[in-house]
Amino acid sequence: MQALEVRGLVKQYRNGVQALKGIDLCVAEGDFFALLGPNGAGKSTLIGICTSLVTKTAGTLEVFGHDMDRELEAAKACIGVVPQEFNLNQFETSLTIVVNQAGFYGIPRKQALARAEEVLTQLSLWDKRNQMARTLSGGMKRRLMIARALVHSPRLLILDEPTAGVDIEIRRSMWDFLRQLNEQGTTIILTTHYLEEAESLCRNIAIIDRGRIAESDRMDRLLRKLHVETFVLSLQEAVTELPRIDGYELRRIDEHTVEVDISKERDLNGLFAKLSADGLHVLSMRNKVNRLEEIFMRLVDRAASPSADSAAGSAV
């Protein structure tokens, strides 16, 4: 079953701006799906329409088979949303916010209190339950919004840049949390500017640009389309001048570190052999995490070119 099925979605704002120009998108049940795109690409508009915060101009949406035009209440009951901007009542406590949200989904108060304790504990916020939202840190507010979105156990969780502005430690623990949630059966759609986040978490991906889907594929398949990978090498010897090695493009980062771009056709053994011949020994090597970013930039750059419209939608 599809958790979300979007067909021919168009959004034209009153000022004439066409934010979405006929989006088709399918997210399977149980998927962990990334929705990427530059600022103003239409991601938030798409999420806004899926969560009925924005009215669509044309097209259809189904959530777990519920048509949003005909079965709006049933469709909305399946969705939990964590928006990009903080949208908490600053004068309510964390517990009240979560319990109220449960009430809006029809959960009786006694059950809502128990469920609120559960999700606040899961998000490490139970000890902050009596604190007003305005007194919480940015990271806590983000977690509170996740707790609020989860209180009715949604089958589809939509997260619009959930880790924006949170420190690395919290971001990593949020990733683990989202992974566990997905493993337990919750379908997750994630938009993020941290491409590493999408690459690490998501199985499928759609890249949206200028109101169109520029690419939609499995994450591993998309990454395999990369022709060049970048590796960072730590060298034992100090390098003042880079050796010239045919077929490999080296860049000096500092005296003991170089970066090298290697196309898929070339092997690493050749590089090591030539470095060794030049008296350079590689102590360690890591893959620079820029793979998705590279694809993303390539797609967005292509869309920005004069032939953007004809190129959009084709494979990389």
Add this chain to the structure above:
Amino acid sequence: MHATSNQVTIPQSVARTRWIGLMTILRREFGRILRIWGQTIVPSAVTAALYFVIFGSLIGRRIGQMDGVDYTQYIAPGLIMMAVITNSYANVSASFFGAKFQRFLEEISVSPLPDWIVVIGYVGGGVLRGLLVGFAVTLVALFFTHLPVQHAFVILVAAILTAIIFSLAGFINGVFAKNFDQVNWIPTFILTPLTYFGGIFYSVKMLPSWAQDLSLANPVLYMVNAFRYGFLGRSDVDVGYAFAIMLLFAGVLFAISLWLMRRGIGLRD
């Protein structure tokens, strides 16, 4: 952070889901009224006390009687109704606009609650505050004058209908408002003149005929007079007609509120 797989069971009945949702909105609204009681309840009681001192005890003594009753007694129902009008209106416009401005209205917008439940929930909050403050002003009034009750049912229905009408008007204001100035604009330039010219302090029978005709276009006149009739048995207008006007206003404003919610005007555009 650790996710557990406990699932919550949502009641299957749509009616029960809606009822719980409605009660949640009402509880939140009532909590807001009590949390900021210094802004929501006290000011109207203080203002009413000042009116009774100045217009009732000081100036009222020189006026003597109005429409056959003591002046302080005459203005008491109107002052109570003024408190109901201003508070029911202010509660919904401020609360709804505040939720829109801080964006936590989205909590309700993404939920499965239908638009009419949202309207009834916010209006219910306005009615609660209007009646609560109306009761507080009634207690203040009793310090200054005796208030006989001629028709208790008329008093109750007139107060509730008035609170509903102005809560709905406040809701519409909250939907359209884009900033706090626009929340205050209607009460200052429309609501206050309508209330003051709505027969709170005088009988329209005192006015020249053209002014009497003009006053009949003011909906507040019907509300104040129906309410006064319940206490004193006196009214400048036919009470049955007054209730018909109130019901008409309530129906039209409710329909407009629903239409705005469904179209998402000021909310989803």
